[in-house]
Amino acid sequence: MAGKTLYDKLWDAHLVKQRDDGSALIYIDRHIIHEVTSPQAFEGLRMANRKPWRLEMNVATPDHNISTDSAERAAGVDAIPDETSRIQVKTLDENCEYFGIREFGMNEMGQGIVHVMGPELGASLPGMTVVCGDSHTATHGAFACLAHGIGTSEVEHVLATQCLVAKKMKNMLINVDGVLGTGVTPKDVVLAIIGEIGTAGGTGYAIEFGGQVFRDMSIEGRMTVCNMAIEAGARVGMVAVDDKTIDYFQGRQFAPAGEVWDQAVAYWETLQSDADAEFDAVVQLKGEDIQPQVTWGTSPEMVLPVSGVIPRAEDESDPVKKQGIEQALTYMGLEGGSAITDIPVDRVFIGSCTNSRIEDMRAAAEIARGRKVADSIKQVLVVPGSQMVKAQAEKEGLDKVFKEAGMDWREPGCSMCLAMNADKLGAGEHCASTSNRNFEGRQGNGGRTHLVSPAMAAAAAIAGHITDVRTFEEGGAS
Amino acid sequence: MKAFTVHKGLVAGIDRANVDTDMIIPKQFLKSIKRSGFGPNLFDELRYLDEGKPGQDCASRPLNPDFPLNWPRYQGASVLLCRENFGCGSSREHAPWALDDYGFRAVIAPSFADIFFNNCFKNGILPIVLKENIVDTLFKDVEANEGYELTVDLPRQVVVTPSGEEFSFEIDEFGKGCLLEGLDEIGLTLNDADAIRAYEAAREKDTPWLFGAIK
Numbered sequence: 001m002a003g004k005t006l007y008d009k010l011w012d013a014h015l016v017k018q019r020d021d022g023s024a025l026i027y028i029d030r031h032i033i034h035e036v037t038s039p040q041a042f043e044g045l046r047m048a049n050r051k052p053w054r055l056e057m058n059v060a061t062p063d064h065n066i067s068t069d070s071a072e073r074a075a076g077v078d079a080i081p082d083e084t085s086r087i088q089v090k091t092l093d094e095n096c097e098y099f100g101i102r103e104f105g106m107n108e109m110g111q112g113i114v115h116v117m118g119p120e121l122g123a124s125l126p127g128m129t130v131v132c133g134d135s136h137t138a139t140h141g142a143f144a145c146l147a148h149g150i151g152t153s154e155v156e157h158v159l160a161t162q163c164l165v166a167k168k169m170k171n172m173l174i175n176v177d178g179v180l181g182t183g184v185t186p187k188d189v190v191l192a193i194i195g196e197i198g199t200a201g202g203t204g205y206a207i208e209f210g211g212q213v214f215r216d217m218s219i220e221g222r223m224t225v226c227n228m229a230i231e232a233g234a235r236v237g238m239v240a241v242d243d244k245t246i247d248y249f250q251g252r253q254f255a256p257a258g259e260v261w262d263q264a265v266a267y268w269e270t271l272q273s274d275a276d277a278e279f280d281a282v283v284q285l286k287g288e289d290i291q292p293q294v295t296w297g298t299s300p301e302m303v304l305p306v307s308g309v310i311p312r313a314e315d316e317s318d319p320v321k322k323q324g325i326e327q328a329l330t331y332m333g334l335e336g337g338s339a340i341t342d343i344p345v346d347r348v349f350i351g352s353c354t355n356s357r358i359e360d361m362r363a364a365a366e367i368a369r370g371r372k373v374a375d376s377i378k379q380v381l382v383v384p385g386s387q388m389v390k391a392q393a394e395k396e397g398l399d400k401v402f403k404e405a406g407m408d409w410r411e412p413g414c415s416m417c418l419a420m421n422a423d424k425l426g427a428g429e430h431c432a433s434t435s436n437r438n439f440e441g442r443q444g445n446g447g448r449t450h451l452v453s454p455a456m457a458a459a460a461a462i463a464g465h466i467t468d469v470r471t472f473e474e475g476g477a478s
Numbered sequence: 479m480k481a482f483t484v485h486k487g488l489v490a491g492i493d494r495a496n497v498d499t500d501m502i503i504p505k506q507f508l509k510s511i512k513r514s515g516f517g518p519n520l521f522d523e524l525r526y527l528d529e530g531k532p533g534q535d536c537a538s539r540p541l542n543p544d545f546p547l548n549w550p551r552y553q554g555a556s557v558l559l560c561r562e563n564f565g566c567g568s569s570r571e572h573a574p575w576a577l578d579d580y581g582f583r584a585v586i587a588p589s590f591a592d593i594f595f596n597n598c599f600k601n602g603i604l605p606i607v608l609k610e611n612i613v614d615t616l617f618k619d620v621e622a623n624e625g626y627e628l629t630v631d632l633p634r635q636v637v638v639t640p641s642g643e644e645f646s647f648e649i650d651e652f653g654k655g656c657l658l659e660g661l662d663e664i665g666l667t668l669n670d671a672d673a674i675r676a677y678e679a680a681r682e683k684d685t686p687w688l689f690g691a692i693k
């Protein structure tokens with residue numbers, strides 16, 4: 001019999017009951033809650049007169065529609081100017097208070113984007129099943145969690161039962177061997193993967209990322225990659241446990257300590273696919289082939305190396321794809337056949353659960369250091385992913401680097417990733433963004449998003465258009 | 479939850495691939511803390527020419543004449559015909575809530591994004607996967623015949639055309655059962671409370687750190 005994949009192991013360890021109809025009950029170890037997808041679930045609990053099954057397995061924080069402006073944040077929840085946002089954040093506070101769920105409040109140390117604060121607090125740990133009413137929950141797979149997004153009905157289901165009804169997915173291995181060139185980052189790796197397999201390429205699969213490139217990658221880099229598994233259609237993206245994983249969790253607030261730590265480490269070390277495990281699908285890429293990536297269209301699969309040329313609709317033979325290219329070019333206001341580096345940029349967003357960790361801040365600051373934002377740029381938002389990232393960045397003086405370059409240093413939250421707060425693109429504006437979705441209107445009605453790495457975003461801010469970060473000299477002026 | 483057995487209804491088609499959940503219901507409407515009332519803002523950015531805001535009276539907003547759901551022939555549609563990877567993007571259940579609130583009972587596409595697909599079942603909407611060539615034919619037939627209706631027969635797992643042609647579809651047994659009966663899934667799971675407790679007791683012994691409290 002073939003060995004087990006990492007996903008098989010995690011599934012088996014959490015199987016409460018296999019039902020005759022093919023569905024299964026899976027136990028959930030950690031549930032992370034934010035303000036947008038939870039109110040209706042709490043309301044459902046109250047209406048059915050149910051209580052959370054295991055209170056201490058839940059942790060909550062507001063992130064999606066809080067302001068990132070320092071003065072507005074300091075004024076507190078009651079002063080959130082947008083009424084609907086205020087109600088949503090207050091509803092989360094009230095629900096957590098009422099049910100007794102630990103919440104990291106808007107201005108509390110520990111608050112942050114759900115997928116940034118969870119790992120950094122050690123609230124999500126290797127080998128756990130982690131769910132959240134947010135599709136980017138796959139982020140936590142970077143350290144061998146079985147983690148995925150759920151809808152509001154499932155949020156209520158997990159609160160009430162600590163379980164989910166699930167069906168086992170298929171296994172996919174994405175193997176990236178070799179080494180990455182200078183200036184090529186985890187974001188570029190995952191964008192290149194999506195370009196290769198398409199936005200539906202992973203549908204129905206749990207993806208494991210393997211190969212030298214991921215072994216060499218930091219835990220934060222792995223989070224960037226797993227974060228965007230959903231953009232390849234997969235609810236789950238994972239990387240096996242190695243020494244880096246274990247080092248990462250040592251000493252974190254909710255990580256085990258002492259004897260239990262040793263016991264946990266012994267278990268975590270088993271969290272890899274067996275050598276003879278069989279995958280239903282295998283995709284191979286070479287690290288050397290990957291260049292910095294830029295999306296030109298309205299779907300993450302509409303992505304090209306920075307040296308590329310925007311496609312022409314007339315060159316596409318498949319009618320549905322042809323129409324897709326036409327619609328995307330019209331929406332983006334771009335011409336097929338022009339160079340990626342000719343794409344103009346009006347605003348830059350450095351942040352989101354994909355790229356707002358300390359390494360991302362450092363990578364952007366490296367490019368910004370000693371340079372100035374181009375005059376044509378209306379705004380550069382640098383939004384740390386959590387209070388802890390913010391504190392660390394300020395300790396390293398990165399905030400000053402950004403400010404001196406003419407960028408805005410903000411308070412932690414989702415911000416312009418989905419523009420539920422005041423951070424938005426205007427109609428027709430192009431944005432070099434480190435977030436994960438370039439859908440129509442995602443960053444503001446009529447806004448045009450180009451997904452890139454933090455270094456590429458900072459370089460675009462300096463140049464005033466999309467540019468190849470590898471042509472920037474370290475530390476000097478451009 | 480509403481039960482779903484057999485439904486006959488007018489079909490409307492949205493002829494584009496990768497329709498994402500931001501398109502189905504833009505984020506400004508996610509600020510609601512309710513489950514209902516999203517229908518007027520379904521496909522808001524495609525449907526209206528102005529920028530949609532929560533709490534607006536949509537009846538007085540300028541409609542996009544190019545968007546199919548605004549055409550008189552599709553008024554009252556309850557079966558939505560779409561292209562591949564429908565519902566990709568975020569996990570927001572507001573997407574099926576909006577479809578439901580608008581009046582759609584079934585969505586037909588060659589493929590769906592996983593989370594959206596799952597969320598439909600929780601809200602009495604039936605997502606149906608049919609082969610690309612069948613979906614193509616349906617798009618042509620819908621376009622050619624005003625008032626085109628399909629019958630969706632869940633117990634028999636078939637879609638029936640006006641001429642009586644049948645296309646069968648797959649559906650997993652659990653989802654089918656829940657839809658047919660309109661079951662409360664939480665109640666079902668709680669029937670297994672003993673199994674959950676037994677699992678917890680065993681796991682707490684083997685992997686105590688997983689039960690470390692968040693305080």
Ligand code: SF4
Nearest residue numbers: 136352353414417418
């Ligand atoms: S940063 Fe963006 S993608 Fe991540 S949780 Fe927030 S809104 Fe979702």
